Structures are given as C-alpha cells and as structure tokens.
Amino acid sequence: MIKESVFSESELTEIRENFPHTKTGHIYLNHAAISPISRSVKQAIDRFISDRYTGKIDNFEMGMSIVQETRDLISGFVNAENSEQITFMSNTSEGITAVAEGLDWNEGDEILLNRMEFPTNVQPYRILDRFGVNVRYIEPENNKVTPHMVESAITPKTRLFSISAVQYLTGFKADLEAIGQICKKHDVLFVVDAIQYLGAGTIDVQACNIDALATGGHKWLMSPMGTGFLYLSEKLSRRLKPYKTGWLSVQEPWELSNFEQEWLPVSQHLEIGTPNMIGIAGMNASLKTLNSIGPSRITENILNLTDYLTTKCSQQKNTHLISPKERKERAGIVTFTTRDITDTESFVESLKKKNITISSREGKLRIAPHYYNTIEELDTVLNAFI
CATH class of the missing domain: 3.90.1150.10 (Aspartate Aminotransferase, domain 1)
Structure with a gap:
C-alpha cells in the first residue's frame, strides 16, 4: 500500500x-525544470534588496556573512570534508566547465559519458577535442547505466567519468557509491552532475568518492536562478588549475596594490569577484527550509x-x-x-x-x-x- x-x-x-x-x-x-520561489525565499531576497534600497546600502559585509553561512549549509548537504571545498557558481555548466578546463590533458586521454546525459554534462567535455581528448559513450540498457557497465567501459586511457545523479529524461538514479568505488579502484576522476537530485535527496561526496560535484540551485533546491556551486575533493583541487581568475583569487585581496600575491586554493580561487549575493540570500533561505523539514x-x-x-x-x-x-x-x-x-x-x-x-x-x-x-x-x- x-x-x-x-x-x-x-x-x-x-x-x-x-x-x-x-x-x-x-x-x-x-520541478525538474524550475521550482517555484517560496515565501521564505522571497522574504530573504526582499530583505537584502531593501537594505540596498533604503537601508545601510553598503551591505557587502552582511552579504559575505550570508555567503559563508550558505557555504556551510551546502557543505552539510553533500557531506564535504570542509566548507572551503564549496565554490559558488552560477549554474551546473560553469561548474563542469571549471573541471574540464582546469585539468592538464594529453592527446589520447579518454572521458567516459553515457548517451542519456543532458548537454550540460557533455558539451564542456566535447570541446576538449582541441587537445586530442576522446569522449566515449556508454550505451544504456533499459534506460539504465549500471556500475558493471561503467567498469566494463573503463580503459587504461580513461581519465574521467561523469554522470548525472538522476537523468533528466528517464529519471534513472545512478548508484553513485558503487560507481565511485570503481572509479577510485581504476584511478579515474569521478564527476557528478547533481542538479536533478540535490534537494530531492542528499549526496555524501565522501562515501561516494566523488571528486567533483556540480549543480545549479533553481530545480530541486528551490533557489533563485543563477545560483549553484561546485564541490571539489582535496585530490582534484590539488590537480586542478583555475580557468579564470580575478581580484578575489588571491590570499589578501584587500591589499589592493600588492599584485604579486599567492593564489588561493583553486576551490576559492574560482570565486573571482563579488558574488550573486541576492541569489545566495535566497538559496540560504531555501536550504534552511529544507533542513528544517x-x-x-x-x-x-x-x-x-x-x-x-x-x-x-x-x-x-x-x-x-x-x-x-x-x-x-x-x-x-x-x-x-x-x-x-x-x-x-x-x-x-x-x-x-x-x-x-x-x-x-x-x-x-x-x-x-x-x-x-x-x-x-x-x-x-x-x-x-x-
């Protein structure tokens, strides 16, 4: 029943x-396309806008406090080792692109995908053909991609496997934990597009041996459009090069005349300038609602x-x-x-x-x-x- x-x-x-x-x-x-904005999310956004409109106006410090609190909330949703591994992005595509463009590729390297994927989890890898990287596809069976199929498709040239936690069309939910164990065994980087699952469920990036997890917030997380994040494992963060940089990418950004500074770790480096504070204020409220329920x-x-x-x-x-x-x-x-x-x-x-x-x-x-x-x-x- x-x-x-x-x-x-x-x-x-x-x-x-x-x-x-x-x-x-x-x-x-x-909700697999876009979710409604809740009353609590609207109220959080309205408070932030009102402060810019008739309140303090210069509320950068308050905004950054909300950003850090939201980073901590996200860390809990994916069980990251620490919140510094969470980088705010505007959408899933930006997060996956940061991984694809940040790795050193060699001619003949292979990336393994499957034929059910949404283009977000395909196009950032296809463009790597300029480096001689080959994209290979698993052919699903009965609209499923099993751990056995993944392991059978891995070759000595496979460097990265990427999959959606839940497929946008079929609704198939991957066995991330089993796949993560396989990728770890074969020293293959494991990337997850989480936009069709986070909010409907949680993902333990440590238990699943996930190296990178990217998502936007406007679907199941019920957050404003233009909000999202990228989780990077310590292993991948050490190997990844930033594909973009800005004034906030250095150790002491407010030392404005000190140009020759040390870079921040890549997970923080990628937040190159003033974040989408209005959107993150909304995400903050949404995550708190999900947690409270x-x-x-x-x-x-x-x-x-x-x-x-x-x-x-x-x-x-x-x-x-x-x-x-x-x-x-x-x-x-x-x-x-x-x-x-x-x-x-x-x-x-x-x-x-x-x-x-x-x-x-x-x-x-x-x-x-x-x-x-x-x-x-x-x-x-x-x-x-x-």
Whole structure:
C-alpha cells in the first residue's frame, strides 16, 4: 500500500503555506525544470534588496556573512570534508566547465559519458577535442547505466567519468557509491552532475568518492536562478588549475596594490569577484527550509509521490512507463508516453490553460513532484490523460 504523505495534515498545510501558488489552484509538477520561489525565499531576497534600497546600502559585509553561512549549509548537504571545498557558481555548466578546463590533458586521454546525459554534462567535455581528448559513450540498457557497465567501459586511457545523479529524461538514479568505488579502484576522476537530485535527496561526496560535484540551485533546491556551486575533493583541487581568475583569487585581496600575491586554493580561487549575493540570500533561505523539514523526510515524501505515479502509469494499457519502478533507481522524475497523446507539446500547453504545469521532453511526458505536492494534485493531472 502506498503511503500518501510522511507529513501530518497540519504539517502539510503549514508547508504549503510557504508556497502561495498552491492557493491559486496552480498545480505545479515541473520541478525538474524550475521550482517555484517560496515565501521564505522571497522574504530573504526582499530583505537584502531593501537594505540596498533604503537601508545601510553598503551591505557587502552582511552579504559575505550570508555567503559563508550558505557555504556551510551546502557543505552539510553533500557531506564535504570542509566548507572551503564549496565554490559558488552560477549554474551546473560553469561548474563542469571549471573541471574540464582546469585539468592538464594529453592527446589520447579518454572521458567516459553515457548517451542519456543532458548537454550540460557533455558539451564542456566535447570541446576538449582541441587537445586530442576522446569522449566515449556508454550505451544504456533499459534506460539504465549500471556500475558493471561503467567498469566494463573503463580503459587504461580513461581519465574521467561523469554522470548525472538522476537523468533528466528517464529519471534513472545512478548508484553513485558503487560507481565511485570503481572509479577510485581504476584511478579515474569521478564527476557528478547533481542538479536533478540535490534537494530531492542528499549526496555524501565522501562515501561516494566523488571528486567533483556540480549543480545549479533553481530545480530541486528551490533557489533563485543563477545560483549553484561546485564541490571539489582535496585530490582534484590539488590537480586542478583555475580557468579564470580575478581580484578575489588571491590570499589578501584587500591589499589592493600588492599584485604579486599567492593564489588561493583553486576551490576559492574560482570565486573571482563579488558574488550573486541576492541569489545566495535566497538559496540560504531555501536550504534552511529544507533542513528544517528534514532532508530524509523530503526524500521519502517525494518517493511516495513517485511510487503513486509509477503504479498508476503501469496499470494503464495505453501508457508506457519509461522511468524505473524500483525506488532505489529513481527520485522525483516520472516520465512516460501514452498512445492517446501524440503531440505532447500541445498537450502540455493545453494543461497550462487549466493551471496545471508538467513538461514535455523528447516527445515524452514528464511529471516531477516536490515534497509539498499531494496525491490529490497527482490525481487531477492523471485524470487529464489516463
């Protein structure tokens, strides 16, 4: 029997109060694309803007205090050894590019990917062909990439393996811990694109032997657009060269006339100038909300909702479920096709007119609920096409 919610009725009511769009009748189930801004996030951003507008105005020090607090919060979400290993980035692509461009490559080196990846986790590696680097792809089987497939694909020339924690289209969740052990055994750098999982769940970078983890904040972390971060292991940080630099990249940036300073470690070096303090203030509030509710409870409730979706889709003869049925192989994304709907783009647009938001990707329908959504909302959507 599928449990409807890990939250009591009163808890869920309070949780949904933080998302005013739920009061308008808008059923939003597209968190794999972009999440709504909560009331607490808006309030944090408003406070920062108000201080710049009619308050102290020069609130750089306050902003940097928020930045450091947020760095510490992020460190807890990924179990980094220390918060100095967290570098703020504007998006996932920037983080992966920092890794791709920061390594010394030799002609003939190989990077291992798979054919299900979102382009963010492909294009920064493809451009390395200028160094003679070869990108090889694992061909998924049944929309899955298993640890065995990864190990079988590694060759003596493989220097790096990169994978999304959860695939954007199929919703497949990789076994990061097993893959990390394989990469460590073969001395292959392990890079993870975490944007489709962090917020729906947490990732232990130490337990998974992850060398670099990159993400943006606007999906499951429910943060403003243009916020994100890069985690670097100590091992990779020592090997990586910064692909960009700026006035904040040195040991004592306020010694403005001292040009010949020592560089900061690369994880700090990459924050080259004034950060996106407004966005980070919003991320700070979002992370605090997720922590207050409890990441494990959030994960469990999302799995309850996707349990319901996968069961309902599997019971319909005209519906083909693409996402995994097994809990351990999925998170918040459920993707499927139905013979009754051939033009998925038009169908999604028709739902918007009914105040329902899901997405169409590659001719497939994708529903992505977050922890505040309800079974009743899922039923409303399912009744539109099942």
